[in-house]
Amino acid sequence: MTIDTLHLDLGSRSYYVRIGLGLIDNAAREISDLLVRPKVVIITDETVAALHLDRLTAALTRDNIEVSSLSLPAGEATKNWRALEQTVEWLLAEKVERDDLVIAFGGGVIGDLTGFCAAILRRGVRFVQIPTTLLAQVDSSVGGKTGINSPKGKNLIGAFYQPARVLADIGVLDTLTPRDFIAGYGEVVKYGLLGSAAFFEWLETNGPALAAGDIDKRAYAVRRSCEMKAEIVARDEKEHGERALLNLGHTFGHALEAATGYSSRLLHGEGVAIGSVLAFDLSQALGLCSQECPSRVRAHLRQMNMKTELSDIKGELPDAEGLLALMGQDKKVQAGKPRFILAREIGSSFMAEDVDETAVKTVLKQALDRR
Numbered sequence: 001m002t003i004d005t006l007h008l009d010l011g012s013r014s015y016y017v018r019i020g021l022g023l024i025d026n027a028a029r030e031i032s033d034l035l036v037r038p039k040v041v042i043i044t045d046e047t048v049a050a051l052h053l054d055r056l057t058a059a060l061t062r063d064n065i066e067v068s069s070l071s072l073p074a075g076e077a078t079k080n081w082r083a084l085e086q087t088v089e090w091l092l093a094e095k096v097e098r099d100d101l102v103i104a105f106g107g108g109v110i111g112d113l114t115g116f117c118a119a120i121l122r123r124g125v126r127f128v129q130i131p132t133t134l135l136a137q138v139d140s141s142v143g144g145k146t147g148i149n150s151p152k153g154k155n156l157i158g159a160f161y162q163p164a165r166v167l168a169d170i171g172v173l174d175t176l177t178p179r180d181f182i183a184g185y186g187e188v189v190k191y192g193l194l195g196s197a198a199f200f201e202w203l204e205t206n207g208p209a210l211a212a213g214d215i216d217k218r219a220y221a222v223r224r225s226c227e228m229k230a231e232i233v234a235r236d237e238k239e240h241g242e243r244a245l246l247n248l249g250h251t252f253g254h255a256l257e258a259a260t261g262y263s264s265r266l267l268h269g270e271g272v273a274i275g276s277v278l279a280f281d282l283s284q285a286l287g288l289c290s291q292e293c294p295s296r297v298r299a300h301l302r303q304m305n306m307k308t309e310l311s312d313i314k315g316e317l318p319d320a321e322g323l324l325a326l327m328g329q330d331k332k333v334q335a336g337k338p339r340f341i342l343a344r345e346i347g348s349s350f351m352a353e354d355v356d357e358t359a360v361k362t363v364l365k366q367a368l369d370r371r
Contacts, residue, residue: 001170001215004223008142008230010237013162017142017230019223021215023169024056024130028063031128034164035065036099042069043087043114044105045078048132051175056105056130068094072110076262079109079148081157087117091125098122101164107133107180108140108268112158115146119161129166133176134184134218135269137168138191138225139246143233149262153329154254160238168226170219182211182306183269186249186276188221191228193276193297194248197347199224204300211304244351248341249275255326256310259318270307277301277308282363283342286356293346311371320364324357 003020023030031040040060044053049071060067070090072078096102104114104127111129118127129141147158173181185207192200203210203221210217229246236243253268253275260266280294301308310317318326327338340360343349 001219004219006223006226006230008162009234010162013144013237015163015165017166017168017226019137019168019170019219019226021169021171023167024052024172025059027056027059027130027167028065030167031101031165032063034101034126034128038064039066040101040103041091041094041096042067042103042105043110043117044069044071045074045107045110046071047074048106048110052132052172053105056103072113074109075264076109076149076257076268079113079155079262081148083113084117084148087113088121091117091121096121096125098125100125102127103130104128104141104163105130105132107131107136111136111141112146112155113148115144115161115163116148116158119146119159124161126164129163131166131168132172134173134181134222135187136184137170137173137222138184139187139229141166141168142226142229143243143246144237152258153326154257154262156329168222170215170222173218174213180267182304183267183273185211185304186269186271186273186301186306188225189297189301190246190248190272190276191225193280193343193346194245194341194349195228195232195347196224197345199228200300200346204303207300207304241351244339245341245349248343248349249273249277249279251275251327251338251340252278252323255323256313256317258326258329259323260313260315265315266307266313270312273301273306274308274310274312278363278367279341280343281367282340282355282360283344285359285363286342289343289345293343296346309370310367317368317371320361320368323364324361327360 001021006017104111131137131141144162147155150156249272253271256271283289342352
């Protein structure tokens, strides 16, 4: 398989996204032009470390690059102040300089946390993303959003800080659990829903083979997702307008993640999938799209064995008022009101700033009633 290279054009902050097989084993060559001195530090989590850290370390030390690493607990709960402080203090103890390279080696949690550490350490050190989950490869590793969670909401503390390079090795996806892989698929589907009916149709046809391990289809899905994100980010790096479309399903999803305590009850991609269904339900309730649209979204996600309903979340959830209160802490709140990404049809989304709260509450109540 050839390596695909995408260029994210952001002027002085531009970088390449490399997608394909063997990127971890060839990591030294892939980052050699970025090294000022032969030294890197790696931030990872305990799950990824057990599976892949020795391989990455060997690939780098084989080229006489000095390597040290820090492994953090896996899971969304690691995106907090305590882990941020621990990681920054470790980087300082390792005497990381502004021209050195920090590698984020893991999923979205590690990428977001490491990127934020890189943004604030010595007022900015360079970092490379090596994403190891489908979700991170198609979404969180590209675009420069970094940060941690607050008990009051997800990703409320952070910064826009672009990586120096992204290396998406498709081969590591084989080591994901079925649940982790399919949760990441929620972010893949998002791209079709928000901006490409043709891509959604491709996923309807090819999604099962992709999930079953078809490497070429996986590579295409990652590449197409990254292409769409790169195009949007290049036009709107700091989310003043169009980039907000990438949050389709996230206003609902982030509230559900907060309601479940950022725990294994609900993975981020699962929240996005359920949130996307709710966004289409709301769009249909407001008369923006036909009933066929949310039905079709549900049908495909169910075909992929994904969570689509609040009833798929184990345990208690807040009532509609409680979920609305959690939405009030979303990053996209403006003048005290959540902004929603709604759809006119599959592949055509837009940002709505003044959505009738009664309609939102009705959709939430109906979803809760189905539990």
